[in-house]
Amino acid sequence: MARSDVQLMLDVKAGDEQSFALLLQRYRSPLVNFLYRMVRNREQAEDLAQEVFIRVYRARADYVPSAKFTTWLFRIATNLALNSLRDTRHQRMELSLDAPVTADAEDGDERALDVADKHPDIEQHLVEEARKAMIKHAIDKLPEKQRAAVLLHKYQELDYGEIAKILSCSESALKSLLFRAYETLRVELAPLVARG
Amino acid sequence: MSCSRMEKQMLPYVDGRLKVSEQREVEVHLAACPACQLRVNEFRAVSGLLDELPQIEPSGAFDARVRARVAAEPVKQSWWAVFAPSPRAALAASMLLLATIWIGSRPTPTTPGNSQNVAVYPGNIDPNDLPVLENYDILANFEPLTDLPQPVQGDDSDEVDGNQAM
Numbered sequence: 389m390a391r392s393d394v395q396l397m398l399d400v401k402a403g404d405e406q407s408f409a410l411l412l413q414r415y416r417s418p419l420v421n422f423l424y425r426m427v428r429n430r431e432q433a434e435d436l437a438q439e440v441f442i443r444v445y446r447a448r449a450d451y452v453p454s455a456k457f458t459t460w461l462f463r464i465a466t467n468l469a470l471n472s473l474r475d476t477r478h479q480r481m482e483l484s485l486d487a488p489v490t491a492d493a494e495d496g497d498e499r500a501l502d503v504a505d506k507h508p509d510i511e512q513h514l515v516e517e518a519r520k521a522m523i524k525h526a527i528d529k530l531p532e533k534q535r536a537a538v539l540l541h542k543y544q545e546l547d548y549g550e551i552a553k554i555l556s557c558s559e560s561a562l563k564s565l566l567f568r569a570y571e572t573l574r575v576e577l578a579p580l581v582a583r584g
Numbered sequence: 585m586s587c588s589r590m591e592k593q594m595l596p597y598v599d600g601r602l603k604v605s606e607q608r609e610v611e612v613h614l615a616a617c618p619a620c621q622l623r624v625n626e627f628r629a630v631s632g633l634l635d636e637l638p639q640i641e642p643s644g645a646f647d648a649r650v651r652a653r654v655a656a657e658p659v660k661q662s663w664w665a666v667f668a669p670s671p672r673a674a675l676a677a678s679m680l681l682l683a684t685i686w687i688g689s690r691p692t693p694t695t696p697g698n699s700q701n702v703a704v705y706p707g708n709i710d711p712n713d714l715p716v717l718e719n720y721d722i723l724a725n726f727e728p729l730t731d732l733p734q735p736v737q738g739d740d741s742d743e744v745d746g747n748q749a750m
Contacts, residue, residue: 405654412650420642434646441650445657523633541595542634548596563592570595573630574623581629 393457401448408448412441418544419465425539426469427476428528436472440465456550463554466536473532519580526576534569541566585613590620598627 391399391407393414399407419440424433443464527535533555540551552562574581585593590613596602597610614621709716 408654409651412647416642416646416650417639420646421639424640430640430643434642434649437642438646438650438653442653442657445654520637523637527634527637538634541599542631543639548601560592563595566595567591570627570630573634574626577630577633580633581626 394453397444397448397451397457398453400445401451408445411444415461416441419461422462422539422544423465423469425527425543426466426532426536427472432472436465436468439468455553458544458546459550459553462540462544462546462550466540466554469536470532522580523577526573529576530569530572534565534572537562537565538569538573585609587613587617587620590617594620594624594627598624598631 391410393411396407396411400411416437419437420433423436423440424430427433427436440461444461527538530538537551537555540546540554541548546554548559548562552559555562555565557565590610593602593606593610597607602610614624709720711717
C-alpha cells in the first residue's frame with residue numbers, strides 16, 4: 389500500500405531520504421505544470437518547482453501534519469509564483485512589446501506560426517493549434533489570483549477549502565473569485581464556447 | 585434561491601461538488617431560470633475547453649538538479665547537538681581526568697641524599713601547608729627576637745638608692 393504524503397513527509401523528517409525522492413516523483417509534474425501555467429515560462433517554472441522542493445526539504449525538521457500536504461506544497465508554489473510575477477512584471481511588459489506572433493508555447497519554445505509546415509492535415513493542425521493558443525491566452529489574461537484559483541481547481545482538483553487556504557481567503561470569497569474567472573473565460577472563449 | 589446566490593453555487597454544481605440537498609436547490613432554480621441555465625451550460629463548455637490544454641513534462645535534468653541541491657544543503661544540527669558526546673572530546677576529557685587523578689594521588693617525592701636538609705616541624709604543623717611553613721621558618725629564625733636583652737634581675741629599692749647616691 390502506498391504511503392500517504394503526510395507519512396512520507398514524516399519519514400523525511402526522520403531522515404529517510406528515499407521518502408523525499410518519492411514525494412519528488414509524485415509532485416514534480418503537477419508542480420511544474422502549475423507553475424508553468426502561472427509564470428508562462430518553462431525554464432522559470434522548473435526553477436521555481438525546484439525551489440518549492442528545496443523549501444519542503446529545508447522545513448522537514450519543523451514539519452507538523454496540521455494540514456494536507458498538498459495544501460502546504462501548493463501554498464509554497466503559489467507564493468513563489470506570485471512573487472516571481474511581481475518581480476518580473478516590468479521585464480515582461482518590455483518583452484511583450486517585441487513578442488512574435490505565436491501559435492502555442494506548450495513546449496516552452498515560442499514557436500512562430502509556420503505556414504510552410506508539411507503536415508498532411510495542415511489546416512486541421514493549424515485550427516487545433518489556434519484553439520489551444522486561444523485557451524492558453526484566455527488563462528494567461530486572467531488576474532494572477534484568479535488564474536491560480538482556476539489552475540488549482542481545474543488541474544490539481546483540490547477542494548474549495550484547500551484552495552481557499554492556499555490563497556489565504558475564505559471559501560465563500562474563493563467561490564466568487566472562481567465565478568469571476570469563469571465569467572472572463574466564458575467571454576474570452578465565446579467563439580469556442582458557441583461552437584461547443 | 586436567487587440568481588446572485590446561484591453565482592457561488594454554479595461552479596460547484598458544474599463540478600458535481602455540491603451536497604445532495606444543495607444540488608436539488610440549484611436544479612429547482614435552474615428549471616425556472618433560463619439565464620442561469622445558459623450560464624451553467626457555458627461554464628461546462630469552458631471547463632471542457634480547459635481540459636484540452638496538454639500537460640508538459642519536466643525536463644530530464646529536473647530530478648537530478650533537485651537532488652544536487654538537496655545534497656548541497658548543509659546538515660542541520662539541533663541546538664542540543666552541542667551537548668551530544670563527541671568521541672574525540674570524550675577521549676580528551678577522560679585523559680585529562682585520569683592525569684589529574686594520577687598527579688593528585690602521587691606521593692611527594694623525597695630525595696635520599698637531601699634527607700639531612702629536610703626540616704622537622706612540630707606535630708601541629710602540616711608539612712604540605714606552604715604558607716604556614718613560610719611563617720614558621722621566618723619566626724623560628726628571626727634574629728631580632730634572639731638578640732633581645734635579657735631581663736634585668738633585682739628589686740626596685742636598689743635603683744632608688746643608687747639614684748639618691750648620685
